[in-house]
Amino acid sequence: MATQQSRALARIMVSPAVILLFLWMIVPLMMTLYFSFLRYNLLTPGTSFAGFDNYYYFLTNPAFFAALINTLTLVLGVLVITVFGGVALALLLDLPFWGQGIVRIMVISPFFVMPTVAALVWKNFFFNPVNGMFAHLARNLGLKPYDFLAQAPLASIIGIVAWAWLPFSTLILLTALQSLDREQQEAAEMDGASWLSRFRYLTIPHLTRAITVVILIQTIFLLSVFAEILVTTNGGPGTATTNITFLVYAQSLLSYDVGGGSAGGIIAVVLANIVAIFLMRMIGKNLDA
C-alpha cells in the first residue's frame, strides 16, 4: 500500500520527532562528555584540559563509593519490596471479592502522589520523632519513639519510595494475572494439582515476563531517585542517603564543580545504560514492527 509518495510523506511526518530527540540526546550529552575532561569550576574563571583527572577524583572520592552502595541498596531494597509485595497483592486482588473497584483505586493511589508530597507526608506525619504517628504509637505502647530519618535514613527512604512504586508493580502484575488462561488453571485443578503446584508451574512462568518488565522499568526510575532525598535528608546524615544522582547534583550545582559533576554524570549514564540494554531487548522482542 505504501507508494513512493506516501513513503516520502511518512519520512517528513516522522522527522520532527527524530530531529528533536536527536538534538536532545546528543548535544547535551556531548557537552557533558566535553566538560568531564575539563578543569571547570563556576567559582573560578577559566577552564583547562584535565584529562581523566575528574574521573579519577570522582571515582576515588569516598563519597562516590558510598553513593554507589547507597544507589544499589536503594534500587535492590525497593525492588525486593515491590516485586514480592506486588505479586502477593496482585494474587489477592485477582480473587473475587466485594468492592474490587474501590480497593483497586485505593491500592493504585500512591502512584499518583507527587514525590515531594509523598516524601514530606512520610517525613512529618509518620516518621517525625515527636509528632509523627509512629512516635505517638510508640509512646502509647510505652516505647521510646524512634527517629527514623536520623537512625535509619536509607531504610526510611527505601520505605517511602517502595510505597510509591508498590502500586505500579501490583497493577502490572495484576494485569498480567488477568490474562492467565483460566481454563488451563481449571484443568490443572481438576487433575488434582494443588494450589502450590498450580502457582509454581502455571502462575509463576506466566508472570515471569511481567516481573522482568517491572524490575527493568523500576530500575531505570530508581537509579535516578532525587526529590525524595532532597526534601527528607538532603543526602545526609553525612553521605548516608546520597545516591549517585544526588552526588552529581551536589557536586555540580552546590559545589559548582562542572568538571567533576560532568564526570559523575557520564558515570551515571553508563550505569543506567547497562540496565537499559536488557530492558530494550525485552521490549524489542515484543515489538512486531
Place this chain on the structure above:
Amino acid sequence: MARKASTAKKAFVTLAAWSVGILICFPILWTILMSFKSEADAVKAPFAMLSSAWTLDSYAEVQERSIYGRYFMNSVVLSVGSTLMALVIAIPAAWSMAFVPGKRTKDLLMWMLSTKMMPAVGVLIPMYLMFRDAGLLDTQIGLLIILTLINLPIVVWMLYTYFKEIPVEILEASRMDGANMWSEIVHVLTPMAVPGIASTLLLNIILTWNEAFWTLQLTTSDAAPLTQFIAGFSSPQGLFYAKLSAASTMAIAPILILGWFSQKQLVRGLTFGAVK
C-alpha cells in the same frame, strides 16, 4: 465456567483486600483528614486528632498566600502545555510509523525509547548552563521544552501501540471508495484514533504533573510548579502540619482523580506496550 467461591471465602478475601487497600492508601487518607484540622489539633495523638473539631482554616490560609495560585497555574500550564506540544510532534510520527512502516521503523522506535533511558543527571550540567546563558532558568518556556522532550518517547510509543491496532483493511476499503489521503485521515482514522490519543494525553499529564527532577532543578519561583511549592515545606518553622496537609491535598487531588480514570492506560503506557 465461573470459578465457584463460597460466600465465606469471598467475605474473608473481601476483608483482607479492604484491609490492605486501606493500609496502602492510609497516608493519603490521613493527610486529607489532617487538612481539615487546626494546626494545634493536627499534632495531637491520632485519636485526639480525629475527634477534634473540623475546620477549613488551613485551606483558607494556604489560599491566602496568593502565591499558591501561581504554583498551581504553573503546574497546569506545564503539564497540559508540554503534553499538547509532545502530541503535536508525536502524532504524525507515530502515524507514519504505524501505517507506512519501513525497514528502519523498529530501530527508530527502539532508539526513541533509548533516549528515555538516559538519566537526567547525565545532562543536568549542560542544560543548566545553557538555560542560564539563554535566560531560560525559572521560565515556563524553558521548562515546557524540557518536559516536552523527556516525554516525547513515551508519547510516540503509546500512540504507536494504539495506532497499530487500527485495522489496515479499513484504510484499504476507504481507498477503494475513492478517499484521498486527507479525507482518509480526517474521516476514517481520526475517529478511531481519538480514544488512544485521549489516554495518551491523560497519562502524560499525570507524569508531567509529578515530574520532580527538572522542575526542582530549573525553577525557583516564577515558573515553579507544585512540586517545588511542596518542597518548600521541607525546612519549615513552627506548626505547619495542617497547612502542609491542605497544600498536599490540593496538589495531589486533581491528579488522583485523573489517575483513577487512567488505570488501564497506565500499564500500557509505562511498559511501552510490553504488558497489556
